[in-house]
Amino acid sequence: MKIFIGADHRGFELKKKIVQILKGQGHTIVDVGTHEAMVPCDYPQMAYDVAVQVAQNTHSRGILVCMTGIGHSMAANKVPGAYAALCYTKEAAVLSRQHNNANILVLGSKFVGEIDVMDIIGVWLSTPFEGGRHLRRMEQIKKIEKEFLK
Numbered sequence: 001m002k003i004f005i006g007a008d009h010r011g012f013e014l015k016k017k018i019v020q021i022l023k024g025q026g027h028t029i030v031d032v033g034t035h036e037a038m039v040p041c042d043y044p045q046m047a048y049d050v051a052v053q054v055a056q057n058t059h060s061r062g063i064l065v066c067m068t069g070i071g072h073s074m075a076a077n078k079v080p081g082a083y084a085a086l087c088y089t090k091e092a093a094v095l096s097r098q099h100n101n102a103n104i105l106v107l108g109s110k111f112v113g114e115i116d117v118m119d120i121i122g123v124w125l126s127t128p129f130e131g132g133r134h135l136r137r138m139e140q141i142k143k144i145e146k147e148f149l150k
Contacts, residue, residue: 006046011065047075055081069108
């Protein structure tokens with residue numbers, strides 16, 4: 001799977017470990033940055049870069065990492081076609097895919113440890129969208145997007 005990944009300086013170290021593991025699993029990883037842990041940076045650019053790429057590449061996914069994940073979620077969800085879900089647990093990750101068809105996983109390095117992060121990512125990558133009643137709700141979200149794109 002092609003996965004676009006980005007992090008700010010507070011998520012850099014965790015992102016580095018995630019990239020290494022995902023590459024080892026055979027995924028194609030596109031790292032949009034940041035590429036330095038010690039230089040503070042602004043997270044909206046990374047969120048935008050990942051969100052645009054995921055929205056334009058239908059069968060891809062995205063992962064964003066910052067300290068809490070909140071800012072990345074807010075920024076990424078401004079891009080039409082990007083559906084970012086902030087998940088601190090495996091259950092939230094599963095439901096974000098099953099019910100919401102999230103195409104971007106957002107992680108907070110302060111709240112998700114190295115031990116749990118790959119379990120969360122693993123279930124998120126392997127869980128399909130259920131469709132059914134959830135498809136109707138996702139269509140409603142897309143309708144809201146279109147309303148503001150006029």
